[in-house]
Amino acid sequence: MLAISKKEFWFVVGSQHLYGEEALAQVKKNAETIVTALNDQQTLPYPIVLKELAVTADTISSIMKEANYQEQVAGVITWMHTFSPAKMWIRGTQLLQKPLLHLATQFNESIPWETIDMDFMNLNQAAHGDREYGFINARLNKKNEIVVGHWQSEDVQRQISDWMHVAVAYNESFSIKVARFGDNMRNVAVTEGDKVEAQIQFGWVVDYYGIGDLVKVIDEVTDEEVASLFEEYKQLYDFDYAHYDHDTWEAHVKVQAKQEIGIRRFLEAGNYNAFTTNFEDLYGMQQLPGLAVQRLMAEGYGFAGEGDWKTAALDRMLKIMAQNKDTGFMEDYTYELTPGKEAILQSHMMEVDPTLAVNRPKIVVSPLSMGDREDPARLVFDGKAGDGVVVSMADFGTHYKLLINEVEAFEPTEEAPHLPVARVLWKVKPNFHEGVGAWIRTGGGHHTVVSLHLTTDQIQTWARLVDLEDIVIK
Secondary structure, three states, X not given: OOOOOOOEEEEEEEOOHHXXXXXXXXXXXXXXXXXXXXXXXXXXXXXEEEOOOEOOHHHHHHHHHHHHHOOOEEEEXXXXXXXXXXXXXXXXXXXXXXXEEEEEOOOOOOOOOOOOOHHHHHHOOHHHHHHHHHHXXXXXXXXXXXXXXXXOOHHHHHHHHHHHHHHHHHHHHOOOEEEEEOOOOOOOOOOOOOHHHHHHHHOOEEEEEOHHHHHHHHHOOOHHHHHHHHHHHHHHOEEEOOOOOHHHHHHHHHHHHHHHHHHHHHHHHOOOOEEEOXXXXXXXXXXXXXXXXXXXXXXXXXXXXXXXXXXXXHHHHHHXXXXXXXXXXXXXXXXXXXXXXXXXXEEOOOOOOHHHEOOOOEEEEOOOOOOOOOOOEEEEOEEOOEEEEEEEEEEOOOOEEEEEEEEEEEOOOOOOOOOOOOEEEEEEOOOHHHHHHHXXXXXXXXXXXXXXXXXXXXXXXXXXXXXOEEEEEO
16 A cells, blocks of 8 residues: 555553552553553554553643654553543643544453452542543543443454544545646536635645646656556456457557556655546546556555545545555446345446455456547456445535445446446445435535445544534435
8 A cells, every 4th residue: 555654552541649659550560561462462553652651730741742743643542540630631632633542441351349449449440530531521522532341352452443543544634635637527516625625624735737747757658667567467457358459459558557657656756645637638648547547546546537636635545544445436327226126336437446346357448438539448347245335525615524325335246248447336325215315415426435444433533533524324
């Protein structure tokens, strides 16, 4: 996947001096045991780093300020081992600009009824501390996550893991840069949006480039570079020559190879990790990028067609959250309305993300009426099955809105010999009529990002962090 910087999470344990040094020493020892065990088990995707005990307001504020300044810190996990008066947490919590998770757990799983005494009660009173700490987070309107249960529980560790991926995506969202090659498709409404507000709210930088800027870089790609990449294609994909002679077909594919190298080079030079194209703006291009775009999406670049920079940035952010697994740009195309089989066929004119492929993709060259250029090459495959989420973002004038629809994707059972594009099929929840109706009624776009790896909870967690209205259809 397109690289992101290494991240870690800080583990901050709340207590107070009231209980004495012996008790605090035990708190620290228990915290060290938990952190060591979680790191050694490698069930969490990122390491946890234990910080000094949070027993004074100054200590807490210092930890939170340092967490803000350290780029490698993606978030803070807090645990109230004992009661920890929450006035101590006010300033530090106000200062914290990274995601926060309150782990409502305790060191022991069971109450030792035969030996329990007040010393044990004072030392292990997370139930007491959780409520005090939870109150101040609620009073401060802190958009923190709360995970409840014993720290050794698989479900608890899964929830922490899910949140970690969201926290990393939240941080990386402020490093998302979108290169727009050409403007938005003319007369289309939903792809428009306020770029300044998107940068303020989500951190997304959106820059425009005339197509000539890209063509210049593509033209500098050498035949040797193209030949080398073409050999890589031979190893990864089947070749479907159809009615083309081999030389003509391969020449068309090599145009896409040249575009792939050129686009990647352009993006790397400007530190861009997402981009858009527009079939209406191809001056100097031999083909609309198809295979080239699909290859870059597979690497982790965000993408959307027709200049839809919002969806391209959202695609990149969700790819980070999903570790680039089963997540990509999508477009609603055709309904299946047969009673009992209702579904929606998803595709695009070419640019369907290969991370969604269930079978080995094949390279196909086929005419494309849009763009008025030579026949472009693209990857064709069937989509995977699985439960997932479809996400759309739109600008409603006064604010951005995120629409989430839970879906059930399934592998196609019918052949489509005349369809020269990749295809994904899914059923919307709660059912076809209610799901489609709700999507249309609430203004969901035709461009989306689908993920068969992420959950609704993860998407909503990110939405809360960026003060984004979300609507869930499930």
